[in-house]
Amino acid sequence: MSNRPFFAARVEMFIDRRAEQFFRSLGWTEQVIPYTAYGDDGFARVLARVVLSPTFSETQLGKVAEEFLARRGWRNFLNAACVHARYTIRLGDAEVHGTTDRGGYVDHRVRNHGSEPGWVMATVESGDSSAQVPVLVVNPDATVGMVSDIDDTILTTMLPRPFIAAWNSFIRTESARQAVAGMALFYDAFLTRHPGAPVLYLSTGAWNTHGFLRRFMRRHRYPEGPMLLTDWGPTNTGWFRSGQEHKRMSLLQLSVDFPHLRWLLVGDDGQHDPDIYSEFASANPHRVLGIALRQLSPAEHVLAHGTTEPLLEDEGPTPVPVVRAPDGRGLLQMARERFGLL
Numbered sequence: 001m002s003n004r005p006f007f008a009a010r011v012e013m014f015i016d017r018r019a020e021q022f023f024r025s026l027g028w029t030e031q032v033i034p035y036t037a038y039g040d041d042g043f044a045r046v047l048a049r050v051v052l053s054p055t056f057s058e059t060q061l062g063k064v065a066e067e068f069l070a071r072r073g074w075r076n077f078l079n080a081a082c083v084h085a086r087y088t089i090r091l092g093d094a095e096v097h098g099t100t101d102r103g104g105y106v107d108h109r110v111r112n113h114g115s116e117p118g119w120v121m122a123t124v125e126s127g128d129s130s131a132q133v134p135v136l137v138v139n140p141d142a143t144v145g146m147v148s149d150i151d152d153t154i155l156t157t158m159l160p161r162p163f164i165a166a167w168n169s170f171i172r173t174e175s176a177r178q179a180v181a182g183m184a185l186f187y188d189a190f191l192t193r194h195p196g197a198p199v200l201y202l203s204t205g206a207w208n209t210h211g212f213l214r215r216f217m218r219r220h221r222y223p224e225g226p227m228l229l230t231d232w233g234p235t236n237t238g239w240f241r242s243g244q245e246h247k248r249m250s251l252l253q254l255s256v257d258f259p260h261l262r263w264l265l266v267g268d269d270g271q272h273d274p275d276i277y278s279e280f281a282s283a284n285p286h287r288v289l290g291i292a293l294r295q296l297s298p299a300e301h302v303l304a305h306g307t308t309e310p311l312l313e314d315e316g317p318t319p320v321p322v323v324r325a326p327d328g329r330g331l332l333q334m335a336r337e338r339f340g341l342l
Helices: 007-025 060-071 161-171 183-193 207-219 243-257 273-283 298-305 328-339
Strands: 029-039 043-053 086-091 094-099 105-111 118-126 129-137 144-148 199-206 227-230 262-268 288-294 322-325
Touching: 029 118, 029 207, 029 227, 043 086, 043 118, 043 129, 086 105, 094 105, 144 183, 183 199, 183 328, 199 207, 199 243, 207 227, 227 243, 243 262, 243 273, 262 273, 273 288, 288 328, 322 328
Parallel strands: 029 129, 144 199, 144 262, 199 227, 262 288, 288 322
Antiparallel strands: 029 043, 043 105, 086 094, 086 118, 118 129
C-alpha cells in the first residue's frame, strides 16, 4: 500500500506552493501567527502558523482598512500558507528547529525548556518574522482540569451551524457575538474550588478564528486557556477533516500529556459532545471528574442540526456524574447539588 497522502491533499499542497511563489513575487512577506499553547515542566506543545500576508500602508486609510479586516476576520483569508517553511522556537532553556506542514502550521513539542508553572512566552521565528506564543505550563501539583467546547457552549450565534464560520469570518463584528448566560460564572466557580487548574478549549472551529475567540473570552471574562482548533480541508486520508475525530483524538492526547489530571468535560447537547464525552469517560472513568452539558433551546437545536430535539436522547449509562441545564447558573447549581463538584 502506498504511503503517499490522499489525492486531494497532494492537490492542495501543489496549489499552496504555487500560490506562495506568486504572492512572494507580489512582495507579500512572512508572518508568524501565534496560537495559545500548553505543556508542563517536561514539555511544551507550541502551536503557530507561518503565512504570507500583504503589507498594509502606514497611512490613516491603511490603519482603518487593517482594523476592518482584522475585526471581521477578512485578513485571516488574505494570506497564503508557507509550505515546509523553516522555523525556530525559543522557550526558556530550549531552542529547537523544524519545518511547517503543508498548511503552514507549527505543532512542535519542546522538551527540557525549564520554565516555571504559569503563563510563559515562547518565540517562534520564520524568515524575517517572529511572534510571541503564550504557553500555559501546568503546575505539576494540579490534580484536575477543565476541557470546554466553544460554539453553543460559551458563545451562541443563532445561525445554522454550517454558516457560522463564514458569518464570523467575513460579516459580523466581534462585539455582536453573544456569550451564553452564566457560563463564565460557572467556570469561575470551578477555578475558585480548584485554583491553578488548567482550562483548555476544544472545538471543531477553524484556526483562523483563534484571535477573535481570545478577544471574546477576555471581553466576557472567561478564563484564559489554550485552544485546540482544527484546519478544515483535505487530510492524508480523505477530503475533509472529521470534527468528531478531532475531539476524540485531542481528548486522548490530553490524557497522555497529563496522566495525573482528572477532567471536567463541558459541552452542549446540540451536536456530538454527549456521545464523545460519554465514550471517553467510559474508557477512562478514572480520568473524568464529571460531564456538564448545556441544553440548547428548540430553536438552537434546529440551527445546530435541523430538528428541535437533541441528536442523542440518551447517550447511555456513564460511569461519571452528568449534569444538564440551559445555562451556566443552572449547571453550577446542578453540579453543587448532584455531586458537590463545585
